[in-house]
Amino acid sequence: MGYEIWKFKCSNRKHGDMEYRGDGNYVCPVCGETYHDDEFDDVDEDDSEVLSVHDAALIWASHGKDEDYTFGYSDDELENAL
Secondary structure (H helix, E strand, O other): OOOOOOEEEOOHHOOOOOOOOOEEEEEEEOOOEEOHHHHHHOOOOHHOOOOOOHHHHHHHHHHHHHHHHHOOOOOHHHHHHH
């Protein structure tokens, strides 16, 4: 079981959700506030089961770029891999 990406709000709630940037790191796209989820550091992943960014990008695109199919990658990482 890998790291589960959560929705975190910026401390300024008017800014909305923070964006996941990978490795347990989140950033507010409006003000740049950052947050690191310590749960990421506790995840024991088997790299043999991790999708490559290229495979993840193909799946993500085939599902209409739905955020439920990012597999832990940011939208920018997936766009760059297409």
